[in-house]
Amino acid sequence: MATKLSLPMVDLSSPDPLSTSNSIRQACVDYGFFYLVNHGVDTELLTSVFQQSANFFALPLHYKLSLSRKEYRGYTPLYSENLDPSSHPKGDAKESYYIGNLEDSTSVNLNQWPSQELLPDWRPTMESLIWKLLEAGKKLMSLIALSLNLDNDFFEKTALNKPDAFLRLLHYPGELGYENLCGASAHSDYGMITLLVTDGVPGLQICKEKFKQPRVWEDVSHVEGAFIVNIGDLMERWTNCIYRSTLHRVIPTGKERYSVAFFLDPPSDCLIECFESCCSESSPPRYYQIYKLLISSLTMIKNTRDKIVF
């Protein structure tokens, strides 16, 4: 039986940015995860996103496969990903749909959309969500900048100048007849930050000490209306491991589950070099500086989204 965690809560609409950024720092140092409330994304929009997502995943497989992922955008079927191959050889029991950047006028055309005849409100619903998440993500990143003793527009000028943002709709079927098959096996996200919305069905767990064996998993409870935010490997590297990119997974509970993850990353030409405020003579940078492009290429070669080890 896993223990239940109470993750720290961060209020995005707080009138006191300094104390909010202090809470963010503590949360990122202790857990690499926190809840985000008053994030500005309406409940009605989120309800229609989950409805539209369920409508898509309920379509026949041959149709979904006609939108198979290309250029990191589109549909990925059940078992096509195995985030932790040591957990189960079959792969992860989830299907997903990726939508890429809307801000960048060249890459926006790479997105694939289900036909308007089948799902007329699908595209506008997802586009509204992406814009809203981008707004919340930018606001949060200005507080994260303060939490690292950087100017509050540091990320606005670098990582968020032309951000690489992906929305991923996820569907975990209920019973599949296989034992111990994870919906998402153990991994840490490779990017900067992830904003996650779930439908309230349990299953998400984190392991705070990723280098300790045996692993201790703790359940992340659902908090109505709150996003779950986590730090990715790139941010861990940028902060010289002061902020943690925490191992997490989604275990089966026998219940069907939907979630929506928004991965907010810097553009390819962003140089990831330890922040001055995160190193000193006694604690020098642990990683070489590297362009984001190289991090994503190496991640693609590995074709997993677990810890980057170079």
Ligand SMILES: O=C(O)CCC(=O)C(=O)O
């Ligand atoms: O569905 C979830 O709760 C987590 C998904 C996740 O960790 C991911 O897509 O990276």
Ligand SMILES: [Fe+2]
């Ligand atoms: Fe993840």
